[in-house]
Amino acid sequence: MSRSSARYVLGLLFIGNLLNFYDRALPAVLLEPIKKDFGLDDTQVGILASAFVLVAAIAGIPLGRLADRIPRRLVAGWGLVAWSAFTAAGGLLTSFWGFFATRIGVGVGESSYAPATGSLLADLYPSERRSRAMSLFMLGFPLGTLLAFLSAGALAVAFDSWRVPFLIAAVPGFVVANLILGIREPARGAADLSPATAAGEKGSVRSLAKVRSMYGLVLAFAGYNFAAYAIGTFLTPVLQRYYGLGLVNAGLIGGVVIGVTGLIGLLVGGRVLDLAAKKSPAARVLAAAVALAGAAVLSFVGLAAGRDAVWQLVLFLSLGYLFGIVYLAAAVPVVSDVIKPAQRSGALGMMFAVGYLFGGAGGPIIVGLLSDSLAAGSTAADGLQTAMMFAVPLAFGVAAIGMLLAARFVVADRASMLAASTTA
Structure with a gap:
């Protein structure tokens, strides 16, 4: 596939990813009015956020396997149709359980996107260019989240409705779904192997368990998502409760912390990680581990800010988020480095499933439970701030440990993958 065609596909998939994270962020940005409308406490809020992630985790495994068997554009495109329809339904249904069901539907739709598109992008770009390509694709995360933080609160105020x-x-x-359904896919393995060799590969879930670096990669994905989902779910509420900001101003600061710094982190991180990958596959993994360790320290300093030090929260949590999101430019490329082309969607689906199950779902639930428990001895504002201050940095630290573990085996696993593929 030509470079111009690759750029078109990358650009189109990026727009779909932006919509993915915009729709995903809406409940977090509009959390306080939703909470008031349905009469929820923080534990219930955490369960609502985690239900989305749990369903996405469970659905991601079969949908990832499906994307290894049928055209990936079909899995990604129809998934986008599904989550868009359920997003609209969330603005129409008036009961909590109806809204809850729509978020589950959004989770199923969105779970199809990352495994299918991650595998597709790996066949568009060789290993030494994948972190930059993935960083551009993953710009949909901070930009989609930023747009949600900047626009959703203002729209809710303007129309006097969070719906x-x-x-x-x-x-x-x-x-966008209609355009994705019409793209021309590259052959599987086109950037690593001959298409004929890649097409002939056979694999199973059991064979994935033999790739030792995957254990560290899954641990890192879980730790990162624990921190990211906790921040995404509770940053706006902590700004409103603990620091006394209004919905619009809290949304603007949330947009800076998550959106602007995430944008910078991915743009810089993609280039740095590709430079590291030219030296060794392990160098890319180690660079991501260092970034995650930095995120742990910086996020603790930010979340420890007192009520009169909003600047400290914004500055240091922004830097922590910037360092943390660098990891995302490494996650999918490293999996592509060690997994055969015919198994990549399934492997990514498994990593996303386990990571979302224990990280993405665990983050909101555990922080919500800690918040309610700590609030019993103080106030709701103090409880949430303290819960965030300890849980988020710890999760970033766990992610760093996961990448350090993966770095021990990634070179050998990549050599084994290439050797097995070329002799298949």
């Missing part, structure tokens, strides 16, 4: 942003968000999804 309107859900309805508006669904419209572009149907347009």
